[in-house]
Amino acid sequence: MNKLLGALVAAAFCATAGVAGAEEATGTVExxxxxxxxxxxxxxxxxxxxxxxxxxxxxPGSEVTVSYEESNGQKLINSLTVEAE
Numbered sequence: 001m002n003k004l005l006g007a008l009v010a011a012a013f014c015a016t017a018g019v020a021g022a023e024e025a026t027g028t029v030e031x032x033x034x035x036x037x038x039x040x041x042x043x044x045x046x047x048x049x050x051x052x053x054x055x056x057x058x059x060p061g062s063e064v065t066v067s068y069e070e071s072n073g074q075k076l077i078n079s080l081t082v083e084a085e
Contacts (some may be wrong), residue, residue: 021069021079022068023069023070024067025041025045025065026066027043028041029041029042029046029058029059029060029062029063029064032059032060036048039048039055046070047066047077048074048075048076048077049076049080050076055077057082058080062082062083063082064081065080066079066080067080
């Protein structure tokens, strides 16, 4: 029983380990570069965007909330939500 409980705890820890580093930001899009897959928010924050996220409909002035992870000084967006206008 203790081995099973230990395995379940270890599995739960591993499942949440990737999520633990995620951060969130909300702001207005100042610029979108489709070629380099980068966006800039009104506070000057620059983000790279994962390939699976569509950017074609994103425009300057859009209010967004992004979930990202920072690695080697680069902020990489994992999810992006455009707020209702």
